[in-house]
Amino acid sequence: MAQIVIVGGGAAGMLAAGTAARRGQAVTVVEHSKATCRKVLITGKGRCNVTNNCDAATIMKNTRNNPKFLFSALHAFPPAATMELFESLGVPLKTERGRRVFPVSDRAVDIADALAHYAKGCRIVSGDVTEVTAENGAVTGVKLADGAFLQADAVIIATGGLSYPVTGSTGDGYRFAESLGHTVVPPRASLVPLVEKGNTCRKMTGLSLRNVNLLVRKKGKKVFSEQGEMMFTHFGVTGPLVLSASAFIDDADIDEYELSIDLKPALTEEVLYTRITRDFEKYSNREARNSISDLLPSSMVPVIVARWGIDPDKRTNQITREEKLSLVSLLKDFTLRLAGKDIVEHAVITAGGVSVKEVNPKTMESKLVQGLYFAGEVLDVDAYTGGYNLQLAFATGYAAGQAAGE
Incomplete structure (x- = not known):
């Protein structure tokens, strides 16, 4: 019976643990936190978007970095296998x-x-791993902070990335990999809130928008467009739409990007103009600043009126056709400039990690150290939102658990 130690009790680590145990091996999971799967508990706003109901090829199409590396793992453990497992x-x-x-x-x-x-x-085992040890090109075990040594025939590093360190993702896996000769692609934030240039969002802190369309433009060219939910914060914007959009934005040339929010995607400009005209007739004796309350959340009204550029005290029955058309354009294209991305610790997923060039794609075993495996976010693979990242964790965890358990 082989002794297998798994460093990290998250989605990838626990899937690897169960898979290896079912092959008759003795498995020990060392988890930094007091409980396993802490990050799983906060995914999908506490609902857990466990996978995406698609085929392996679609998962690869939605993987940002090194999708080809995942070909074998995803075909061996596709979304259908994930769904079958949890239902069983x-x-x-x-x-x-x-x-x-x-x-x-x-x-x-x-x-x-x-x-x-x-x-x-x-x-x-609840504790901190300080070192993954190896001799003569093969792993021998792990050292714990309390001085204990766990002998191992195989070690699976499934420590996650740098995002949400409160859940136990502290980047230790990168250090272990480097100490054993592996190259680590510098970790960076992926799927992360965005920071606004200015203070427009601060005025609407806490406001959630549903069924809006978020467009990302780079030098005027569309790079992302999707409909869904987002929220304004004291520093910028967050929410599912924003996290998805962030994956298409390069930190290096952040000044070239602009966010455009279509606040009324279900209405054409002509229909919206008609709606505004009807509202203005309804509130003909009100001031402009009090005439669009039926169109927008209350906290957004002052911001829109300020952007609109007309005298907020102007009577609604005096607003011209050109001014109404200007309001239509504003509601269909509410823009925000970006100052950057939020810190990596607030990212849903960390991009970068252990170079896949040094990992066997079928088994997740190191090409440099025998008996050393990697699974999950610690690897240089990451995907867009939609359940894809958890599927990558499960597929690589399964591959590592299967191979280590042989």
Whole structure:
């Protein structure tokens, strides 16, 4: 019976643990936090977007970095396998807009509990790994902060990236990989809130917008467009739409990007003009600043009126056709300039990580150190939002667990 140590008890680590244990191996999971799967608990706003109901090829198309590396892993453990696994563990699933898959209960804890059940029989150790050791080109075990040494025939590093360090993702996996000769592509934020240049968003802090269209332009050219939900913060914008958009924005030339929000995507400009005209007739004796309350959330009205550029005290029945057309354009193209991305610790996913050039794509085993494996976000692979990143974690975790358990 082989001794396998898995460093990190997140989605990838627990999937790897259960997979290896089912091959008859003795598995120990060392988790930095007091509980496993802490990041799983906060994904999908606590609902857990567990995967995407699509094929392996679609997952690869939605993987930003090194999609070809994932070919074998995703075909061995595609989304259908993920869904079958969790339903066999007693978690009914449902598919929502964008083929996103969630537990029917809308409770991320059900996914975390299922992973714990899948890894039943594995030893769970709460502690900090200080070193992954190797001799003569093969791993020998891991050292813990309390001085203990866990001998191992195989070690799977599944420590995550740098995002949400409160959940245990502290970047230790990068340090372990480098100490054993691996190249680490510098980690950076991916799927992260965006910081506004100016203070427009601050005036609407806490305001959520649903069913709006967010367009990202670079030097006037469209690079992203999607409809959904977003929220204004004291520093900028966040929410599902923004996180998705952030993956298309390069930090290096942030000044070249502009966000454009279509606040009324269901209405054409002509229909919106008619709607505004009707509202202005309804409130003909009101001031301009009090005439658009039916169109917008209250906290957004002063911002729109200021952008509109007309005298806020002007009577609605005196507003010209050109001014109404100007308001239509503003509501269909509310723009924000960007100052940058939020810090990597606030990112949903970390881009960068262990270079996949030094990892066997079929087994996730190191090409440099025998018995050393990697799984999940610690690798230089990341995808867009929609359940794709968890699927990458499960697929690489399964590959590592299978190979280490042989």
